[in-house]
Amino acid sequence: MIELNNLTKRYGSRTAVDSLTFSIRPGIVTGFLGPNGAGKSTTMRMILGLDRPTSGTATVNGRPYAEHRAPMHEIGALLEAKSIHQGRSAFNHLRAMAATTGVPRHRVEKVIDLVGLTEVAHKRAGGFSLGMGQRLGIASALLADPQVVMLDEPVNGLDPEGILWIRNLLKGLAEEGRTVFVSSHLMSEMALTAEHLVVVGRGRLIADVSVAEFTAQAAGNTVRVRSPQAAQIREQLAGPDVTITRLEPEVLEIAGLTPHQIGDRAAEFGFALHELSPQRVSLEEAFMEMTRNAVEYHATTSADRAGATRSARGDRPIDSGKAL
Numbered sequence: 439m440i441e442l443n444n445l446t447k448r449y450g451s452r453t454a455v456d457s458l459t460f461s462i463r464p465g466i467v468t469g470f471l472g473p474n475g476a477g478k479s480t481t482m483r484m485i486l487g488l489d490r491p492t493s494g495t496a497t498v499n500g501r502p503y504a505e506h507r508a509p510m511h512e513i514g515a516l517l518e519a520k521s522i523h524q525g526r527s528a529f530n531h532l533r534a535m536a537a538t539t540g541v542p543r544h545r546v547e548k549v550i551d552l553v554g555l556t557e558v559a560h561k562r563a564g565g566f567s568l569g570m571g572q573r574l575g576i577a578s579a580l581l582a583d584p585q586v587v588m589l590d591e592p593v594n595g596l597d598p599e600g601i602l603w604i605r606n607l608l609k610g611l612a613e614e615g616r617t618v619f620v621s622s623h624l625m626s627e628m629a630l631t632a633e634h635l636v637v638v639g640r641g642r643l644i645a646d647v648s649v650a651e652f653t654a655q656a657a658g659n660t661v662r663v664r665s666p667q668a669a670q671i672r673e674q675l676a677g678p679d680v681t682i683t684r685l686e687p688e689v690l691e692i693a694g695l696t697p698h699q700i701g702d703r704a705a706e707f708g709f710a711l712h713e714l715s716p717q718r719v720s721l722e723e724a725f726m727e728m729t730r731n732a733v734e735y736h737a738t739t740s741a742d743r744a745g746a747t748r749s750a751r752g753d754r755p756i757d758s759g760k761a762l
Contacts, residue, residue, distance in 0.1 A: 439462060439464060439498075439499060439500075439586070440461065440462040440485060440496070440497070440498055440513075440586060440588070440617060441460075441462075441497045441500075442461070442494070442495070442496050443459055443494055443496075444458070445457070445458045445493075445494035446458075446491060446493045446494050447480050447484060454477045454480045455477040455481050455491075455641045456477075456640070456641035456642045457494065458494070458638065458641075459643070460643060460646045462617055462619045462636070463634075464585070464612075464615050464616060466612050466633040466634055467608050467618045467632045467633055467634075468617075468634045469621070469634070469635045469636070469649075470482075470620065470635075470636050470638075471622070471637045471725060472637060472638040472639055472644075475640075476638045476639050476640065476641065477638055477640070477641040478590070478621050481496075482517060482590055482621070483517065485498065485588065486503050486513070486515055486517070486588075487502065487504045488517075498512050498513045499512050499585065508540070508582070510535075510541075510581070510582040510584065511539070511582045511583070512584055512585065512586060513584050513588060514580050514581065514582060514584040514587050514588070515579055515588045515589070516572075516575040516576055516579045516589045516592060518575075518590075520575075522564075522575075524562070524563060525562060525564060526562070527561055527563060528550065528555050528559050528560075528566075528574050529546065529550065529559040529560055531574065531578070532577060533546055539582055541581055545581065545583065546581070549577040550577060552580065553573040553576050554600075554603065567595065568595025569595040569597060571595065572592060572594060573596075575592075576592060576607075584616075585615075585616050585617065586616065586617040586619070587611055587616055587618050587619070588619045588620070589619075589620045589621070590620075591621055591623065592604055592608075592620060592622070593622060605627065605631045608620060609631065625721045625722035626720075626721070626722065628649075628721055629649065629721040632649055633648060635648070637652070637728060644728055645728060649721065653721060653723075654718070655724070655728070656723065656724030659693060659696075659716070660691050660692065660693045660716075660717045661692045661695065661696070661697050661700055661714065661716050661717065662685075662690075662717055663691075664688055664711070664712040664713035664714075665690075665704070665710055665711050665712055665713075666688055667709045667710060668687065668688045668689065668690050670707070670709060671704060671707075672684065674703060674707055675692065675700065675703060677694070679694045680693070681694055689713075691717070697714050
C-alpha cells in the first residue's frame with residue numbers, strides 16, 4: 439500500500455504538490471491523472487525518496503521508502519525508461535541490478551521473457567526503440583518481485599499489441615493482490631485498465647474515486663427520455679430541483695430525477711416511453727470537465743491570435759451585419 443498524508447513540495451514561491459492525502463490500495467489498478475504540470479511526477483519522486491517533501495509524509499507498506507532494508511523488494515518503479523547504461527545489453531543491465539539487490543539470475547531471465555525482450559536480451563540497450571526501452575524499464579520495476587508497482591506513463595512508445603500487453607499485465611498484477619499505481623495521459627487506456635482514479639490539478643487533489651463515480655459526476659446524473667408525449671412529460675416532471683432540456687421534439691434530457699423516478703411518473707400518467715437511458719460521458723470528457731480550471735498550459739487558437747493581432751493594432755472588430 440502507498441499512503442500520502444498532507445504531502446507538500448514547494449520550490450521557492452511555487453507549490454508543486456499541495457497537501458495531498460490519499461491511499462493506493464492493493465488488489466486494484468489505480469490510475470494517476472492530471473494535466474501537465476499537475477505535480478504527478480513530483481509526487482511519484484517523493485514516494486521513492488528522490489525528492490524531499492517540504493512537509494507531510496509518503497510511505498510504502500507502512501514505511502518511508504528509504505527505511506526499507508530492501509526497498510526494491512517493496513516497490514518496483516518506472517519513472518524514466520531511458521535511465522539505463524546505454525552500452526549494456528538488456529540482460530546485463532538487469533543482472534547488474536540483480537547483483538546489488540540479492541535477486542537470483544533466474545528472476546532476470548523470467549522478467550526478460552515476461553516483457554517480451556528475449557530475442558534482443560543481449561543487444562545494447564542504447565539502440566532500443568522507445569517501446570523496447572519501456573519494456574526494459576518495466577522489467578526493471580518487476581525484477582525484485584515487489585508487492586507495490588508504480589509506473590509513470592508505461593504505454594509511451596508501445597504499439598497496439600504492446601498496449602494490450604501492458605493492460606493485461608497490470609490487471610494481472612492487481613489480481614495477484616499487488617498494489618498497482620500508474621499514471622497516463624491516454625484516457626481511453628485508463629478507462630480500460632484502471633478501476634480507481636486519483637486526479638490532481640495544480641498540485642491539489644481533485645478526485646479520489648472509482649472510474650464509474652468519476653464519469654457519473656461529470657455527466658451530472660442526467661437521463662435521456664424519448665417519447666411521443668415529451669411535451670406532457672415535461673409539464674408533469676417540471677420542478678424546482680429538476681432541469682429539463684428539450685433536445686428534439688420527442689427527446690428530453692432530464693437532470694434531478696433517476697430513471698426509476700421518471701419511469702414511475704410516466705407510468706402513473708400513462709405516457710409511452712421509447713427510451714429511458716442514464717447518460718454517460720467518456721473518461722476523457724469527464725477528465726476535461728473536472729480539470730478545466732486546473733490546466734496550467736493552454737494552447738492558443740487561430741481565433742485567439744487573430745483577436746490579439748487586431749487588439750495590438752487598435753482595430754475594431756468587424757460587424758458582419760454591415761455591408762462592406
